Amino acid sequence: MTLTQLRYLVAIADSGLNITLAAGRVHATQPGLSKQIKRLEEELGFLLFARRGRSLQALTAAGAQVLGYARRVLNEAGNIRTLAANQRGDRRGRLTVVTTHTQARHVLPHAIAAIKREFPEVTVHLHPADEGDILPQLAGGDADVAIISSSGAVPEGGIVVPLFRWSRVVLAPRAHQLALKKSAPSMRELSVHPLVSYASSQRPGSSLRRAFAQAGLDLRLAMTAIDADLIKTYVREGVGIGVLAEMAVNGEDSDLRALPAPDALPECITWAVLPRERVLRDYALALVHALAPQLDRHDLRRAVSGNAQPQWPNPPHWSNMQRLRPASQADRAACEGETRMPIGKSAMEGCLV
């Protein structure tokens, strides 16, 4: 049994049992894979695949079990490679972030720009997904980091790091009667207008829906969109009053008036969720740190590598972080004192415990 054989097995399984396709993906030839699989079956003493004629029809029951453990072997082997890349200070690589549109559009740009500045050779893959698909995708190994927000409940399925708190804002055309108010409208004032908000508000358990129900008021959604820009567009058209994340409004929206949302709409928290049982590259942690400069970088690393889950501080509010941000440049340099080994052969000495 070799790592190569297991890699081929997984590749074939992930290619719909098409050996030729799998061969391309692992940069090898089809007869090579064929032979290695045969060799593995011979060593284990039973068939991994059920064949009809010469083509693979299905995994056998035992084959499916082996596949599961093969994935774990390769995962751990990958951990060693990642560890090594970190250790030798390799600055190239790829980073896949799975998140919602709002975060991708309004929260991440600044952080990703910072990462690209610190690690120019890292390819960042931003992978927008529906709210419900994010954590499964992280668990499935499709992403290195998930950025997700929730009101109240702590997300499950990984190492969870609170990044910042945020509130919703009410967005009205300047001409609208609500735009004349100086402070947050009440739930009742809000409830008399048709609203425009995120598609996720449609869901039965959404915090917007819950807040209205708790106040004994009807929630009238004129329309929903996945995208804050779309919401703004339709607010401008007079379709309704916008209710959206404060991160999504900026100086360019001067034709609209943003008011604080009623207190009854609870604060939300944006979290980073990191995969358990998988070593992350340094730049993945750097991304989290760029999003939450209030966290100690060493706490972060300990939370990921060790199993100690520190008691995270109550995260700051988004509106305060905008003010903090320029200062965060300084502590980045302060954190770079970690010793790095150069790669050269003669330079490998001295890398002691």
Place this chain on the structure above:
Amino acid sequence: MTLTQLRYLVAIADSGLNITLAAGRVHATQPGLSKQIKRLEEELGFLLFARRGRSLQALTAAGAQVLGYARRVLNEAGNIRTLAANQRGDRRGRLTVVTTHTQARHVLPHAIAAIKREFPEVTVHLHPADEGDILPQLAGGDADVAIISSSGAVPEGGIVVPLFRWSRVVLAPRAHQLALKKSAPSMRELSVHPLVSYASSQRPGSSLRRAFAQAGLDLRLAMTAIDADLIKTYVREGVGIGVLAEMAVNGEDSDLRALPAPDALPECITWAVLPRERVLRDYALALVHALAPQLDRHDLRRAVSGNAQPQWPNPPHWSNMQRLRPASQADRAACEGETRMPIGKSAMEGCLV
């Protein structure tokens, strides 16, 4: 990076950084290991070992991390091999059981005899250990099954299966005044005599000690021994009254009189603890089943392979199991209907999902 390289790394670490010793253990030559480690270091890009002159001085910090993941890789790879051995119905192998002396001497013999009857080619290693060392040894991968007893608390550190309940008995010489009683003595009656019991009763938190403290009585231990036979010997000599597990008394002790222990001494439960995250050979489960025939064999396998922890039934009392035991021969045959694949090349067909 190959599985061989990782195996060599672990072997060297487990041999106190003595490559020559490690080479012997993995059935290879010393230069072979030396070269493979060097190759691995080259691929990873940093030193795994700190060398002084030509001898290995210590693991580097990064090397220690790699070692940890290497163990996990090898563990998962071992799982595949174990899985395969089960799948192809290999009946040879070894089974290491770590347990206390009492269980090894009075509980396991019957079960191990049954295993050896069903799997004659399995070498059973019985590994007696002190109570506190058992679970660490299991966690360290030194054993396949731990058999351990406790009063009340459920053991931690693996998949826990309750086997049977048992009570303590009071053992007195026939001539002793306690021997004239027809029923269990009270705690007060017991407390006036010096007692002879297990060494573990010495510990502050032992259930014997707790029971006496709770009754407001003094526990006078004339002596303690690790071994029920020793306890009996000294009871015969009149050193004191024996308090020991009911499993340890049998027909041969007709010169002694065994009474039920006071109700204040709580019942104990003997548990099997199986390692998490490790596939076990069929005969390891067969051992557990032989010890607890009341458990469904399929529940057992599901508890081990799946992560579903079934709600185990309240285990029977040891004294009732002795009566049940002859009947347990029948259901063993009933459980052997599982299909096995022969090993031959042509016979590998038909092994479908």
Place this chain on the structure above:
DNA sequence: CGCGTTTACGTCGTTCGTAACGATA
């Protein structure tokens, strides 16, 4: 007849063991 798998074969790289060398206590 095209697609995909298997078989056959030649080449290349790697591993392994033996033997000699070097360093260290």
Place this chain on the structure above:
DNA sequence: TATCGTTACGAACGACGTAAACGCG
């Protein structure tokens, strides 16, 4: 001087890719 790690070398094995054969739709 004994022990242990490294280097050197030759033999054998194994992996890989090319090319051809085989089944199946």
